[in-house]
Amino acid sequence: MPAAAGTLTKSDKRKPKRSPGVSSFLLAAAAAVAFLPAPVESAHAGGRVLTAMDVVSIRIVEHPELDTTARVASDGTVNFPYLGRIKAAGRTEDELARTIERGLIERKIIAER
Numbered sequence: 186m187p188a189a190a191g192t193l194t195k196s197d198k199r200k201p202k203r204s205p206g207v208s209s210f211l212l213a214a215a216a217a218v219a220f221l222p223a224p225v226e227s228a229h230a231g232g233r234v235l236t237a238m239d240v241v242s243i244r245i246v247e248h249p250e251l252d253t254t255a256r257v258a259s260d261g262t263v264n265f266p267y268l269g270r271i272k273a274a275g276r277t278e279d280e281l282a283r284t285i286e287r288g289l290i291e292r293k294i295i296a297e298r
Contacts, residue, residue, distance in 0.1 A: 232278030237261055241273065243285065248295060267294050 235241070237259050245251040255263040261274030263281075268288040273281050289295045 231280060234275065234277055235273045235281060237274050239273075241281070245289070245295065251289075251294070267292055 235257055237257050239257045240254065241257065241263055242254045243252065243265065251266060253265055255265070257263055257273045261272055262270040263273045264270055265285060265288075268285065271281070271284055271288070276284070286295075290297045
């Protein structure tokens, strides 16, 4: 008998495939930084710890002109418009988000909420 509309069959429950070397998180205030999960993730309250070669997609809420996708360089930094090189490797996703937010507020590129 066919499955009823709106129900999951056993084959529908598979997890989607994810790209390696990418992670995800959001910045709570004015900026949001989004990453897709990497295959091996650390369990941290502040998100996954970033490493060299991770790809980060940074989205600034209400400021799409600042949206950036960058790879964490071998020196552990990412390049972000108006802020330059920012240390990312060894920081959690939330720590990087707060650093970007503070930098954009200090340079009066975005308003503090």
